[in-house]
Amino acid sequence: MKAVRLFGVNDVRVVDVDRPVPKPGEVLVKVAAAGVCHSDLHLIEHGRRAQKQPFTLGHENAGWVEQLGDGVDGFEIGEPVMVFGPWGCGHCAPCQASFENYCEHQSESPVLGGGLGTDGGMAEYMIVPHPRLLVKLGDLAPGEVAPLSDAALTPYHAIKRSAAKLTPSSFVFVIGIGGLGHMAVQILKKLYAATVIAGDIADDKLDVARHHGADHVVRTDRPDAAEQIRALTGSKKCAVVLDFVGAAPTLALGAATVGLNGDFTVVGLAGGHIDYAAGVVPWGASLCVPYWGSRVELMEVLDMKRKGIIDIDYTTYPLERANDVYQMLREGRINGRAVLVPSH
Template identity: 55%
Template sequence: MRAVRLTAWQHEPEILDIPVPEPGPGQVLIKVAGAGVCHSDLHVMDWPEGALPYEIPFTLGHETAGWIEQTGAGVEGWSTGEAVAVYGPWGCGRCHRCAQGMENYCERAQEIGAAGGGLGRDGGMAEYMLLPSPRLLVPLGDLDPRTAAPLTDAGLTSYHAIKRSLHRLTPGSTALVIGIGGLGHVAVELLKALSPATVIAVDTAPGKLDLAKRLGADHTLPGDQDTESRVRDLTSGRGANLVLDFVGGQQTLALAAACASVLGEVAIVGLAGGDLPVGVGRLPFECPVSVPYWGSRPELMEVVALARQRRITPHVETFPLEQALEAYRRMREGELAGRAVLLPHPA
């Protein structure tokens, strides 16, 4: 089968032919319908050797959906051909957090090393993907798995970051979304679906601001030297009750801190590696800073339910698997609107 493999650090992946894996006892083989192209893949590729606890080579793709192809001995309750989403963060499956479905915060994460399929273990950018356990599956029902893959990261990560702070988004409140990329555009949809807050979207690309407007953003602002003052004007000087930074760079974090309100919150979701000083005078009073990571399996089920109700629909641009490098290039250059999805089995 064809697979997009990371074979060397600080190098582009390669599209190689590798054997189709056979599911052993307790395992599940899925036929991949769609695999999302995530900006965090670029961070993984760009790390120097030894910086991550991953062994290469491995197949990329931590945002995956497909159909059950084959189950190993002892797997019950799942049918061949059933459409499923793959829960991305793979923990130990037995610690207290994993037992609660929060494998994204597995207590043995450092011991395990690999974070999941596409993150140290073979992921979904291939014709087939082997899962170590059916606990990592979520039924998709009537959703098309070819375009549902972004729900497992772009949807889940945004949902987790927003859900934990919904108590701040009362009528009259404001949510600020910085970075309208693969995750940020879904965050705009989720905020409009789940809260009464006024949503302000910020990006440097006019096309991404146009997408945010189509998805329900109440205001769209270019990211420049006037953004802070415009946010203050739109909020009558108060600032935003929740600031979601889906970039995480030095400039965007400074903007996030400057735009947050007293009793607000800044959530750092992006992985660009910026620093946010915390202390008296650095942030408004009682303004916590959080660093949410991915989400729980129960939350993925809730995201799928929202998608099945057509309350969220990620904006997807599809590519055949053979064009994976082109999709990564366009993402690195900021040319994508929404989420790129690779299709190993085009219809």
């Protein structure tokens, strides 16, 4: 079968590999679609210590159950499933609470999930090591929802920590309207009453934010971006800032626009730094770098999709075009999400 594999730094190849066979306790999933993510670029360009290469990329996966390893039941062959991305030990307290994204043993394992240190879903088939990592899709088509497993789950988890602050009187500032940011705007507008300000350096991305209901948009590359936001919010500034970029300028802008006792949540992995100290952010403000989301939150994301609360803007490409798509992502030429689809 065809697979998109990472061989080393900046070395991604589409190659033929054997179709895997599930061992006892595992499930073989026939992949319908795999989302293409900025964090893949991070992995491709920088690598990660201790990860054994090559492995197949793709951590936003959905498909159909193809084969059950010995001892696995509860699934029909052909049943549509989403693969929950962050794979923890399955036994510690956070894992038991379905927060495998915060597994206590994460630092001990070079494998963070399928496509993140071991074979993922940019292939015709993938092995899922335990059935607990599958969420039944029911009436949802796997090809239409695969990227929600990260692009919606991650912003949903990031937003939920600030739920109590998203009141009708407060402002929330979303920086970066890409795959995750455009989902964040929808979740904020549909689930909460706070006024949403969207920021990006590209006008077409701001149009996307407006389309999804953002109340105000701001070009974050303008030198007066922080003043523009303060003109909207007044002196209380933003109760919540969600930075889906994480570069030095967006971190500085977030620090300048978050309010007293506010939440500054940095999701983007662009590698920026901020001095976190008294005087840099207002008194009481908390800085958080959340990671992905829980399995129960993924179930809630799928229910949001079912209820029409969220929709994902995506374009499909054949698996063979993986390198072109990564290049487009690098150049900021993807609107919403790119999704790779294997030809079965």
